[in-house]
Amino acid sequence: MTKNLPILIVLLPLIAAQLCLLLSKIHRHVGRWIVITAVSASLVMSVIQLLEVIDKGPVHYYFGNYKAPIGIEFSIDTVNAMILILICILGLLTCLFSNEFNQVSDETIIGGMNTVMCLLITGLLGMTSTGDVFNLYVFLEITSLSAYCLIAMGGNKGVVAAYRYMLVGTIAATLYLLGVAVLYANTGTLNMADMSEILNDGEYDDAMLLAMVLFVASFGIKMALFPFHGWQPAAYTHADTSARPLIAGAMGKIPAYAMFRYLFCVYGTDFKYFDYFLKVLGVLSVCAMLYGSIRAIGQKDMRKLLAYSSVAQIGYISLGFAIGTPVALAGAFLHMFGHAFMKAGLFFCVGAIVYRYGKFSLDDVGRIYKKMPLTCGLLVIAALSMVGIPPAVGFFSKWYLGLAAAKQADWIYLAVLVVSSLLNAVYFFRLIEQFFINEDRNLSQIKERGRIEASAWILIPVVVCFVAILALGLCNVKIVNILLMTLGEVGLC
Amino acid sequence: MLDFLAMNLRPLYAVALALTASALIYILGEHVHRNVREAITFAAAVLMAADVYSMIPSVLAGEEIKLEVFRIVKGISFTFNVDPAGMIFAFVASTLWILTSLYSVGYMRGHDEKNQTGYYAAFAMCLCATMGLCFAANLLTFFIFFEILTVATYPLVVHYRDEKGKKSGHKYLAYTLISGQIFFAAIVIIYVFTGTMDFVPGGFVATDTLPMPWACIVFFMMVGAGIVKAGVMPLHSWLPAAMVAPTPVSALLHAVAVVKAGAFCTLRVVLYVFGPEAAKACHGAEILAWMAVATIIVSSMIAIRKNNLKARLAYSTVGQLSYIVLGICILNPFAATGAMYHIIAHAFLKITLFMCAGAIFVTTHKTDITEMVGIGRRMPLTMTAFTLASVGIAGFPFFAGFVSKANIIMGAVEAGKPIYAATFVVSALLALVYLLPVIFIAFRKDVVNPEFAERGEANWRMLVPLLITAVVSIVLGCAPNLGFHLYDIATMAGNSIFGAFTL
Secondary structure, three states: OOHHHHHHHHHHHHHHHHHHHHHHHOOOOHHHHHHHHHHHHHHHHHHHHHHHHHHHHOOOHHHHOOOOOOEEEEEOOOHHHHHHHHHHHHHHHHHHHOOOOOOOOHHHHHHHHHHHHHHHHHHHHHHHHEEEEEHHHHHHEEEEEEHHHHHOOHHHHHHHHHHHHHHHHHHHHHHHHHHHHHHHHHOOOEEHHHHHHHHHHHOOOHHHHHHHHHHHHHHHHHHOOOOOEEEHHHHHHHHHHHHHHHHHHHHHHHHHHHHHHHHHHHHHHOOOOHHHHHHHHHHHHHHHHHHHHHHOOOEEEHHHHHHHHHHHHHHHHHHHHHHOOHHHHHHHHHHHHHHHHHHHHHHHHHHHHHEEEEEEEEOOOOOOOOOOOHHHHHHHHHHHHHHHHOOHHHHHHHHHHHHHHHHHOOOHHHHHHHHHHHHHHHHHHHHHHHHHHOOOOOOOOOOOOOOOOHHHHHHHHHHHHHHHHHHHHOOHHHHHHHHHHHOOOOOOO | OOOOOOOOHHHHHHHHHHHHHHHHHHHOOOOOOOHHHHHHHHHHHHHHHHHHHHHHHHHHHHOOEEEEEEEEEEEEEEEEEEOOHHHHEEEEEEHHHHHHHHHHHHHHOOOOOOOOHHHHHHHHHHHHHHHHHHOOOEEEHHHHHHHHHHHHHHHHHHHOOHHHHHHHHHHHHHHHHHHHHHHHHHHHHHHHHHHEEOOOOOOOOOOOOOOOHHHHHHHHHHHHHHHHOOOOOOOOOOOHHHOOOOHHHHHHHHHHHHHHHHHHHHHHHHHHHHHHHHHOOOHHHHHHHHHHHHHHHHHHHHHHOEEEEEHHHHHHHHHHHHHHHHHOOOHHHHHHHHHHHHHHHHHHHHHHHHHHHHHHHHHHOOOOHHHHHHHHHHHHHHHHHHHHHHHHHOOOOOOHHHHHHHHHHHHHHOOOOOHHHHHHHHHHHHHHHOOOOHHHHOOOOOOOOOHOOOOOOOOHHHHHHHHHHHHHHHHHOOOOOOOOOOOHHHOOOOOHHOOOOOO
C-alpha cells in the first residue's frame, strides 16, 4: 500500500474527476462529495508520504515497474512531498468553499465545475510528483486546460481573460516542449535523474543553454514572473469566485517549483551558465517585486490588487532561487507555502464578502469589520504577513531570504526586500484602512447572515488559513529543517 | 512534573497574560457587560504587575532568569532573559498599566467613546509587546515584539476613525514601518557578521567587525528604529501628530510604553549590541548625542509656542526622551544609570501631566492653555498634581526627575562634556518656561472665570490615578530606593555594562 502512495495521490483525484461529472447527473451533491473525499484521501496519503520520506529518504516510484530511463518515474523528496500537502489542503479548502457558490445553477455546470477543479488539482499534484520531463508536460497541459475553464467560468470578462491566458499559456507549453525536444535530442532520455547524469558528464552546454532559456520563458509565463505576467491580473480578477483561491494560491507556485527542479536538480551548479541564469532570475525577481507592488498600490478592485500583489510575491520566490544557497531556497519554499495560505486566505475573504454583499471594489467595504469580524481578522493577519510583520510566516521567509542575501553579500537583494515590504505595507494598510476605518457604505446584503457571519463552508477555509499563517510562522524551523534535508544538497554552497 | 511557579517561566507569563487579555477582550468584548470586559483588563494588569514585582528580588540578587521558549528561526531561539535594564522598563510599564486602566475607564466612559472593545484589546496587545521587548534576550525576539508594538499601536492612533486620525495613522506607520524594516536589514547584517544575536551587557560587536563607514551606517540603521519611536529630531513628527488619540493612549503609550520602547531600543542597541567601545569607535554615539542635544533644545522651544496643552506636553516628551538617549550616548556608568532611572522618573511625571490634561478635557472640554484661565479654582487637586509634575519635569530636587538628571549630569562632567551638562541646565529652565505659564494661568486669582467658579473635579477613576502618580514621583525623588530598589537596579544595569569597560 505505502509503496504505491506516490501514484495514488495523483490517481485518486483523477478518478474522482471522471466520476464527478457522471454522478452529478444523479444529484448535484454526489459529485462534489466524491471530489472532496478523493482530495481528502490524497491529503492523508501525502502526509503519510511526507513522514515516510523524512524517515527513509527520497522515494522513487516506477510505473509498471519499468526502470528509470524507459519507464515513467515519480520521484518524491521532502520538498515536493510538502508541496503535495499544500496543494491538497488548498484544493480541499477551495472545494469546501465552493459548496456555497453556484447553488442555483444547473447540475451539469456544478458537476463540470467540480470536475475541472479536481482536474486542476490532479494536474498540479502530477507536475509536482513527476520525475519525467515529458510527463511534466502532460500534467502541465492538464493544469492549463482546467485553469482556462475555471477562469472562463467567471462570466463574460472571464472568457476574455481565459482566452488571453490560453494564447499565452499555449505558447508557454510549446516553448516547454521545444526545450524538452532539445534536451531529448542530445541526451536521448526523458527521465530527470538520468538526464541530469548525462548532462553533467558530457559537453552539452549550448544545448542546455538554449533549453534553459526556453524553460525560463515557459515557466516564467506559467508562474506569472515579471515580465511574463501580462495574463495574470485579468485571469485572477475574473476567474470564478469559488475557484479563485486555488488558482491564486497554488497554480503559480508549481511552475516555480518546476523551474527550480530544472535549474537546481537537473542542471545543477556545474552548469556553465548557472550563474548567468541566477543573475537573470535575480533581475526579473527584483523587477517583479517592485513592479507588482507599485501596480497594486493603484488598484481599486480588491481582486486586482491581490493579483498584482501576487506578481510581487512570486518575485520573492524566484529571488530565493536567484540567491541560490540552500537557506535562500528554503526561504523561497517557506514563502511559497506561506504565500499560498496568505493569498488563498485573502481571496477567501474576498469571496466571503462577495458572497454576502456582491462587492469587489475597495470603496464599498468601509467598516465592514463590524459585520464580518472573523473574515476581517484573517484579512489583517494575512495582510500583516504579506508585509512581513512577525510572528506571521511572511516575516520568517523574509528573514531567511534576507539572511541568505546578506551572506552572499547581495546587498541589493536585501535592500529590495526592505523596499518591497514597505510597498506592500502601503497597499495592505490601505486595504485595512478601508475595512476598519473608512465610512460605512450601508451595503445591502445579497444573502442574509445566519447566526454566524457567513456560512460554515466559507468560514472553515478562512479559519484554517488564519491558523496556518501563524502556525507556519511559529513552526518555521521544523519546516525549514525538513526542506533542507533535500535542499542541503543542491544549490550554491 | 512541570513547575508552573518556576522563576524562569515568569517573563513568559507576563507576555501571555496581556496576550490572553487582549484576545479575550476582542472576542468577548461585544457580548459581555462592559464591567466584565474592563475586569479582564484589570485582572491582567494586576497579575502582570505582581508577576513582574515577584522577579525583582532575583534581579537584585543577580540571579539569572532565562527561558528558551523554542527555536524561532534556524540557529536562534525565542528567549526571555530578565536583566536589570529590562526589569526597570517592565516595572514602569506594568505598574502604570494598572493606573492607566482605571483612568481609561473614567475617561472613555466619561467621554462616551465608541469602539471601546477594540481600544482595550489593542491596549492590552501593546502591553504584551512591551513586556516581550523588556524581557527579550536577543535581537530577533526583541524585533518581533518591537514590530508587534508598532502594529498594535496603530488602531489606537486612528481610534476616532476621522480624517485627522487617518492622516496621523499614515504618518505614524510611515515613520515606524520604514525604520522598522531598516532595523530588520541591520539585524540581518549584524547576524551575518557576528553570528550571534544575544544581548550582552557591554555589547558583542567588536570595533573591527565592520569596516569604518559601514559600522556607522549599520549603527544608525539599527538605532534608527529606536530614535524614531523615541522621537529624536528630525524623526519626531509622528509623535505630536499621534496625539489625536484618546488621552489615556497619549498618557501610557506616547509618554511611557511606545516611546520608551524606542529609548529602550536605543539602549539595547548602543550598550548591549554595539557596546561602549564599538559605539565610540564608529562615532555613532557621538553623532547621536549631538542629535539628542539639538532635540532637547529645539523641542523645548517649540513647546513654548504650543497653545494646545497636549501638543505642548508632546513636545516636552520629545525633549525628555532625548535626555535618555543622551544619557545612553555619554557612555559611562553614571549617565547610563541616570538614563535608566529617567525611564522611571519621566514615566511617572509625564503620565501625571497627560492624565491631568485628559481630566481637564473630559470635565471642561478645554484643550487650549489660554482657555484654562482660573481652572485651578474648579479642579484644585488636578492642578496641584499638574504643578508637582511640572516642577518634577524641570528637575527640582526631591522629585524623581532630579535623581536621574543629576546622574546624567555627573556622567557628562565625568566624561568631560560640559556642553551636555549645560544642555540639561538650559533645558530645565526651558521646561519651567513652558510649564509654569500653565500653572500661573490656572491659578490666577485676579480674574474669576465664571465657567470655573464652582468646584468640580473629574471622576474619581481619573483623579485617583493621577494623584497616585504625582505622589509616587515625589516619593521616588526623595527616596529613590524605597520599596522596589529601583535605583539599585539601575545602578546594577549601569555597572554590568561598564564593569569591564571603565573599572
